Amino acid sequence: MELKDNIVGFHHLSIKAQDFDKTIGFYGNLGFIVVHEWSLPEFNLERCAMLFNASIGYYLEICDKNAAIPTQGRRRIEGEEYVENALLHLCFTVEDAEDARIQALAHGAEDLSAGVFELRLSQGKKDVFVRNSLVYSPNGEVIEFLERVDFS
Structure with a gap:
């Protein structure tokens, strides 16, 4: 099976949040609800949540700012101008x-x-x-x- 035949949809976009609760609240105001929360100490991930917006069928994953997981570009320093990366x-x-x-x-x-x-x-x-x-x-x-x- 070719990769193009194996892809069946788009699932989510993941965001590293500078302020986890504020970010969850903002996307909540855009219609996203938290459907699952977890932590992964082995990745220094204290808080992570999967949000879903049923009206558009779209997921967002929000991770805390200290998560040691793969990311695009370098980490934004607090108070710094916005950093460009592949996203x-x-x-x-x-x-x-x-x-x-x-x-x-x-x-x-x-x-x-x-x-x-x-x-x-x-x-x-x-x-x-x-x-x-x-x-x-x-x-x-x-x-x-x-x-x-x-x-x-």
Whole structure:
């Protein structure tokens, strides 16, 4: 069996949280609920939680900041500017990108886009028009709110 035939779906994205409870609370305000919590002392992982948003069928894994588990890039130093690494952003499909941005800001996010972007993504004869907004979560990851669009 080839790998492409073995992949059956996308399960989760994992985030290392600077403030575990604040990060859980922020994603709770985006509709995610904690469905399982654990610790793994052998990886210096005191707290980890799997969150699920039933309306979109998407999981997020939140680990505490001291976890010694594989990660992208280096660890962000407290108070430091946001650090770039291979994870660019999380993207959620939304009905209204501006409303999603405003709601995220009300729950502790920092503004990144200062409004909605309206972009034309062109490739040859096909143009795709998108409306999106961007915020930094209280933990520092970039979140994109993308209005429904058909890329096919």
